[in-house]
Amino acid sequence: MGLLSTHEAVVWWEYHHGKPTSDIFSEYEKPKHIPDYIFSILAKEIDSRISNPKEAEKEKEKISRMQFTSSAYVSRVLTRAKSKIEDSLKQHANSHRLDIENVNGEKGILTGFDYQANTNVYIVFTLGLGVIIWYEHTNYGGKLCDGTPYDPLAQTDGKQCPKLEECRETLDTILKEYNLTLNPKEEEMYMTQQSIRIFGKLGAKQLPRYQRETQEGE
Known part of the structure; x- marks a missing residue:
């Protein structure tokens, strides 16, 4: 595991x-x-x-x-799982020289900023794919997910983004493992926009409380 x-x-x-x-x-x-x-x-x-x-x-x-x-x-x-995950998220952030803005081991997410790339970065723990590092972006090589030019006046080869399947698997894994859902409008978004919604949902997720086992006589 x-x-x-x-x-x-x-x-x-x-x-x-x-x-x-x-x-x-x-x-x-x-x-x-x-x-x-x-x-x-x-x-x-x-x-x-x-x-x-x-x-x-x-x-x-x-x-x-x-x-x-x-x-x-x-x-x-x-508690052990949370501690391991938080340590791992921090290690990945440090190895990528990110400015850590927030880390939440209980939710499995770290948000940071890469000043060299000038963008927000999300680091998320998953069971299926390991630790995911997602750089917030509006396009890939000037193209949106389906190959549509990001700039309406620009021209592209029309081919879909080469990272399309990889990105879809990544976001679907996060949705499944953290039991998150998208509304119909969010489902229609390009993944560049959808990803921001997903990371926001994870950061705002309400978690069940710890409940101490009641001993006999208490």
Whole structure:
């Protein structure tokens, strides 16, 4: 899973799909299948390092179900995940020499500014694609996503942006993992505009609260 352990990845996913830590524990108090999205990522990792199909299937079976011991444990797992993610976001920002404006490990996003490129930069953690670094831009080589000239008076070859599929996968991954939605108007936007809306939604996202497990007698 790269940066996060399997437990951290599952808790992170469930937390960002609206479940406080007490609810996550309740669901996994008894062994339960992990989310399909998480399993598919782990299965690919297993296939990449284990060539024997039978051994690979055994490993997949081991990680297909999960059980947590308490709500307090789930909270600790989430805290560890947040800390790892925040540290990673800062490291990437420093390596790109960005001026950090805001970092939120709980939401998995860092916003900064690149003075050399004179643009805003968004760094987002994802389970599927790792850490994403997105430079805010209005066009790519003078073209919009579908090849339309950014400048109405300019001419282009008419071909769509070569980064179109990569950008679409990136934004769709963020939408899916952080359980964000676009309204019909936003869905019709070019990704250069849509991306700003998505990062704004992530930064403003309301998160479920931590809920401490109530001990008997309290």
